[in-house]
Amino acid sequence: MIPDRIIEQGTLKIEGGRAAVEVRIPWYRALPGSCIAGAGLTVDGVAAPADSLRWQMNGKEFTFEELSTNTEEWWFPVDSAVLSGDLDLAVDAEHTVDVDLTLFIPYIVISDSEVLHIEEHDRKTMKAVAA
Secondary structure, three states, X not given: OXXXXXXXXXXXXXXXXXXXXXXXXXXXXXXXHHHEEEEEEEEOOEEOXXXXXXXXXXXXXEOHHHHOOOOOOEEOOOOOEEEEEEOOOOOOOEEEEEEEEEEEEEEEEEEOOEEEEEEEEEEEEEEOEEO
């Protein structure tokens, strides 16, 4: 719904072989962690390995498997989450960052056994800074 605002401009950080970027929810209402079905982080055409991806919100870090059943933590439209993964990048250099998000919208039922599922993408170019 709001894919061009997913990546927060100027938030690419590098620390110890990991890259992290702040992301905003592409939806107008808050969603529980269990509705964040997955994400992808690609920088300069190189994807972070899926098993290295981590999601941080409300000061806590999760794997996507941990998020799949989490109804205690919520992602609010006014809050940024942090998506990170194993990527070895140059600091103080411009990078092209791509983020893919897959979300379930639990209150929009589209069939007897299915809720709305959205896939969104954003791309930004920004300089990486040391965390």
